Amino acid sequence: MTPQPSISRTRPRDLLAVGLAAVLVGNLVIRLFYSSIPSLPLAAGVVLGVLGIAELVGGYVLRGRIERRRGAPPVDPLLAARAVIVAKASAVAGSFVTGLWAGVLTYTLPLAGDVTAAAGDSVTAGIGLVCALLLVGAGLWLEYCCRTPDDPDTDDRPERLR
Template identity: 65%
Template sequence: MTLTRPRHLFAVALVTALLVNLLVRLTYNSLPPLPLPAGVTLGVLGVAEALVGSGLRARIRHRRPGTPPVQPLTAARAVLVAKASSLAGAIMAGVWAGLLAHVLPRAADVTAAAADSIAAGVGLACALVLVGGALWLEWCCRTPDDDSGDEPGE
């Protein structure tokens, strides 16, 4: 299994953004207003994954005295969660970016678009936090034998 490539996630986000932007252009007048904390859950998940990744990395790499080693199945499950989360985060980043591309130019003229711009910006930022946390978790689950000197995201 290989590390998730950020360029693949970017491609998914870009295609999603284009499709969502087209859909929003056709249906924006019938959409309800977006609540400001609509995307915050993604950011919370991203932070949680980054914290879990840091804990796993310390246990895998440094084997603190008194801590049990990480079971291979636990690490495999963490990688599975990380890969799924990074893809979900990329899709949601595309959704928020597609929405933001539609409402941001109209924010000065339309009150609803101004409020939706803020919600979309928060959602986009939180989706990017999820992608970052997931990539960090995936990178942290590598064994010391996998070290080739590369950094996350290369």
């Protein structure tokens, strides 16, 4: 019998590593091509915020069903597994995009006083950064919400304090 792979929690250090690598990539790309690209669209960042809000709401609803609040129907295990996959993917993707927006912001913000386009792009990058962080938080929240009440990993206290 082969052991079943287990899905581990998303580690913050992994998200930080992805984000830091993306900061470098984003800053390098924007330095090389900033003069030849059009202004950054505001919708590029806002879309991630909308996805983050949807995941926050979905996590709350799913958590209620897992805990069987107010007679909620049980959650299909396959649905919960899919939600965990979406949560992990959202956290990693949000971390990457957060890094990209931070890389853009580190280049455009110092230029904002002298270049009109950089001022507008700084605002767009700031909004995109906040929305991408919202997606990271929502992904982590959804992952947390998918834990079962009897999951031993749910209690984060050390063994001696339980």
